[in-house]
Amino acid sequence: MNNRSLDKFRLKNCAEPLVDLVVQAGQKEAVRRLARPLRFLILALCVFFSPFGFAQPTKLTLSEVVQMARDQSISARQAATTKETKYWEYRTFLSNYKPQLTLSGNLPAFSRSFIEVRQPDGTIQFQPVRNNNSSLNLSLSQSIAATGGSIYATSQLQRFDDFDRKNTLYNGTPFAVGYLQPLLRFNSFKWDKRIEPLKFNESQQTYVESLEQISLRASGLFFDLLLAQVNLQIAETNLINTQSILKVADEKYALGKNTRNEILQLQLELLKARKAVGVSKRDLEMASLNLKAYIGLQAEGKIELETPDQPVALALSSERAIGEAFANRADAIAFGRRTLEAERAVAKAKGDNGLNATLTGTLGFSNRGITVPELYRRPQDQQTVELQLDIPILDWGRSKSRTKTAQAQRQLTQYAVEQDKQNFQQEIYTQVTLFEMLRDQLSLTVQADSIASEKYRIAQDRYVLGNLSITDLSISFTEKDQAKRDYIYALRDYWGAYYKLRQLTLYDFETESKLK
Known part of the structure; x- marks a missing residue:
């Protein structure tokens, strides 16, 4: 059942009991004749006063956002079109070897x-x-193909x-x-038969990498909106708490238990809290529009994101990650393809010169x-x-020059491939190290968030009892808010590193399977 059908079902359940109650209370025939118009009136009132209404927020998890981006985003359609183009190019190549x-x-x-x-x-x-x-x-x-x-x-x-x-x-x-x-x-047929299948396999893996890049981008937009959502919650909570504390401070001021300076400080904090609510609402709207536009979500209304749970521990090693990358990545296929293309250029230069x-x-x-x-x-x-x-009888060294140029280019390609292989391995090694570090940092920020929240509650109680200054209370405010934001930042960094590692290896270490 979709959201609109669910809303209609709830509103009907809201209106029907009220109508039946009125009909049972009035035994006259006129009341019964008015039952249908009365039902529509009560239904309209239910719509107006209903807490759920037709604009019910859409609740999404990180995995749902990522999957929606992979399925229906413009980037996903572009990647699929590119994959299809490469497929038909490969079919064109195969047709050259058919009668x-x-x-x-x-x-x-x-x-x-x-x-x-x-x-x-x-x-x-x-x-x-x-x-x-x-x-x-x-x-x-x-x-x-064998003879050309x-x-x-x-x-x-x-x-x-x-x-x-x-x-x-x-x-x-x-x-x-x-x-x-x-x-x-x-013999172009012989060389194409070796190179074109590599190019086709490379395009297939490039498509998988494109999907993982989409997942990485979607996760970043997810945490942009989640952070804006958390900031708004923090701002609204701080506004309510500041109003409550200011009320207590006014009562204490009337009793002569605090100074005018503390009242002015709290009033300033109240203005800052109201401003923070306005800024957070603006940031939330912008982040929501960016996420909807990227993942292709057409639903109207608000989006409510669920904070991801603590990730499970993954068994990782740099050697295994590098091995999976060489087995799956398009770049690993490109290393061999580039070398073969350089060899083909040398063979063509020699074949065309004699x-x-x-x-x-x-x-x-x-x-x-x-x-x-x-x-x-x-x-x-x-x-x-x-x-x-x-x-050719006299070409003034043109044939030799073309051959030497192709050979030098082949040597340069070999050096470039070796350097790219080293960078390839180094990038994966760095990403694995970063992922493990961010996993540990996430565990620490969870503890810091819990401690800061408890410290703030204690500070709030102490201020009400008169055992804490307004300055110390403001410091607790700031520490609590920053700890909550740090936790969201840590989640974002962790999941960003996770999806980046998937993109670099095209392997899912959580399910122990190759990405397709």
């Missing part, structure tokens, strides 16, 4: 012009030409129409198979005729073998 069926052609290919025709005596004549030279080609090809070549099968049909002479001819290749193989050249050759061979059948069926009657054998060469 490709292609239909190409020129339909029509009409031409009407004057062409140059050399005569037997060496002169030039321009003869009018009107023809249509159409063609269709159906081919099936398959790339071979491709095997293909093809079927071709060509039609030539001479409109001046009213003549039609057909030429075609019913069937032919061939193989194209680059020689001593860079002898470049392409061998093409085709075996099939071909024929010609004045009709299409004649092409398939006793076709003639067709064989083609072609070797294309590209040999």
Whole structure:
């Protein structure tokens, strides 16, 4: 049952007993006829005076806020869209290694012009030409990653129409198979097959890291609002306590038991307390709007956050955290991917600098005729073998320079990867140490908060009895408030470090499971 349905249910239960009571009290028929309008009147009064009303505050825990941000925030949708984009990019890569069926052609290919025709005596004549030279080609090809070549099968049909002479001819290749193989050249298929799966896996882990970054951000906004909520509670409590103490001080002043200076000091404290309430309400509203906007909460009204419980003790070690990070993080995959890309650049520089050759061979059948069926009657054998060469003879050291540049860049990449690995490990080690320190600090702030609250209660009682000065009471005020805020700050630091550790390792140490 949602909040609105729950409110209607409560209001109905509020109105119905009152209406029944009026109907039972009045035995006249007129009262019974007025029962329905009376019910609506009482229902409206219940709405007006109801403590719960339709604007019931939304109560949320830290885990609920984090989950809402992961499910429905704009950042989560952006991360999901990026993940989907990388998925289709990977599917595009995989399609390069699948058979490709292609239909190409020129339909029509009409031409009407004057062409140059050399005569037997060496002169030039321009003869009018009107023809249509159409063609269709159906081919099936398959790339071979190991060699970088491709095997293909093809079927071709060509039609030539001479409109001046009213003549039609057909030429075609019913069937032919061939193989194209680059020689001593860079094989992009082989390198892509090693690198693209790493890029895809990297994108999947990047998505998980993005969700953990969202969790970290949501937890920060949660504690911003929780701190504003606590500050408002402190300010309102201090306002009530200051008013009570000022009342007691006025009575004592009337009896001559304290000075005018103490009254003025309390009046000043009362003004500060009222100002603090106003500032806290403003901060609460701003923090609430920021949290709602980030987690995509459309509910109206106030949000009430529940203070997280004391966290359970987690068994952590730097070695284990670093191991999980290398097994799960996108950066760990990127280390290998960057090294392979540098190796690919060197291989490409070497492959493009030397002898470049392409061998093409085709075996099939071909024929010609004045009709299409004649092409398939006793076709003639067709064989083609072609070797294309590209040999640089004099390039003034360009080939060597490109190779040396790629090798130097590879060495630089290796150094950068080694440095990034060290930073990677150091960051996790520092985070584990920080997490354990903040866990201990949280335990101390819990004790400090309890002591400060008890000290304030004692100071308040002593002041009423006349055993404590207003200055000492103000100090107790300040210590109590600061201890409460320190506790919320300690909770925030702890949970921030917890979600940061999850992001750095992509591992949940509480459930002992890999994050997905």
